[in-house]
Amino acid sequence: MKPKIYITRKLPEQIIDGLRGKYDIRMWEEEEIPVPREVLEEEVKEVDGLLCLLTENIDESLIDRADHLKIIANMAVGYNNIDIHSAAKRGIMVTNTPGVLTETTADLTFGLLLATARRMMEAEAYLKRGKWETWSPMQLTGQDVHGATLGIIGLGRIGEALAKRAKGFDMKLVYFNRSRKYEQEKEWDIEYLPLEKLLQVSDFVCVMLPLTPETAYMIGMKQLKMMKETAVLINTARGGIIDEKALYQALQDREIWAAGLDVFEEEPVPVDHPLLALPNVVTLPHIGSASIATRLKMAALAVQNLTEGLAGDTPRNLIKLKKA
Template identity: 60%
Template sequence: MKPIVLITRKVPEIARALLQEAFELIEWMEEEEPAPRSFLEKWIGEVDGLYCLLTDKIDESLIARSNRLKVISTMAVGFNHIDVAAASKRGILVTHTPEVLTETTADLAFALILATARRLVEASVFLREGQWKTWSPMLMTGQEVYGATLGIIGMGRIGEAVARRASGFDMKILYHNRNQKPEAEMRLGMAYAGLEELLQASDFVVVLAPYTQETADMIRKEQLQLMKPSAILINVARGGIVNETDLYDALQKGTIWAAGLDVFDTEPVPLDHPLLTLTNVVTLPHIGSASIQTRMQMALIAAQNLMKGLAGERPNFVVNPTAWSDVNTGQGKE
């Protein structure tokens, strides 16, 4: 009898075909709507594997309902939507899809730098609303990107990819990270800085840190006040890293010049959110990895992680390697 896998959303057919060949599937077939909690609770105790997305909250109470679950595979780099500790306690492997979306997300981060600096969205609306009457010297003037100082918070793969793009604009690059990276500094021509120093010196600040207890609310009123009045904040990491109330106040009062946001505390962001009323904010619906090629690769990697884990092989991208050790030593399940 084939193992049973629960899929929480309609996924690309190339990945679904692989899964269908290897497993019996229980699927939530909507593409635009996440599986309701009742659906997850109904089936989680009947399956060997779970294929989920970052929109699914896989918390301790849900995991506790699982009787035979062995692998949770998320089609995402981030995994803060999964209670990894609860999974590890029960010997359940958690896997994700890093690396593949590095370049695509870096492209999006730099697109936000350019869009905010040159007021592209605002200018497009200005034209479409018929407000463009004539050329004038200071019409829709923005900030220079070439030769500016870029501060990157979180120097992982995506941070390095953004730094490589910045070098083509002859930008001075600062970075702040848990650990200093001397080799990357030499290779990318960048310098390490404390958070305060980075915020004070940068014309653009790009947030790329993972969401953790330490990074929650990392950028709030005190940090925003350190930034230049001409500075621009870009967040393509997770919404909870930037305090949205404080950011709104800073943008409204001119504490900073603009912001580009691909992520929010609540997603989808409510349409009455104050940030959506500001013209100096470019807002996107969490599309950091949204190129066709990247999303296809993510779907395939998530499927392959699941297939390897349920076949007793170590998946390529395991979040909780201690759970793998426990499984292979007969420990882990309560």
């Protein structure tokens, strides 16, 4: 009997073609609409492998229904959508797709930083509304990026790639990380600072951390008040690391100058979310890795992880529980 696989979103045929014949494949056939919870609950009862997206909440309740499940392959770097402890208790492997999206996400992060600093989206809307009637000395003036201080919170793969881009703009680099990265400090001429000091000295602060119980609401009103009034806060990591209510208030009160957000605590973000109404916020619908080439690589890697696990091998991107 062929191992059974369920894929929670329609993937390009070129990605799943290699699975046909070897596996019994079922797939949610919608590209833009997530699989309904009740459908997923039924599908996992019989499957050996699950390929999911970050839109699926793979919690203990769902895992308890999956009597035959051997591996969960997440098509994302982050895996806060999966209860990895419940999976581990059941002997279920969990994998992610790091590496392949590093450069693409760093591109988007730096682009969001530029767009926010120079008020690009605000300026475009200004032009399209017919407001541009003349040139004036301080019209739509923003913040300089070149020569500014960039604070990176979380110096992982994407944080390093961001640092590489920032060096081309002659930015001074500082970072905060759970552990020191001495080799990277030398390579990128980047200085380690405690979080409080980083917030105080940075002109731009980029959040590049995974969402964990330790990083949830890591940036709240206390931290926002430490930042410069001219500072720009960028988040392309995960919503929930920044307290959105505190951020809204800080932007309203001009505690900080602007924010650029690709991620939100609730996704899709409600259209009436207060942050979407502020002129000094640039918002994107979680498109950090959204280049054609990168998304295809992510899907292919998720499939590779899945097939390695089902073959009895250790998947190359197996997530291991951290020791307490």
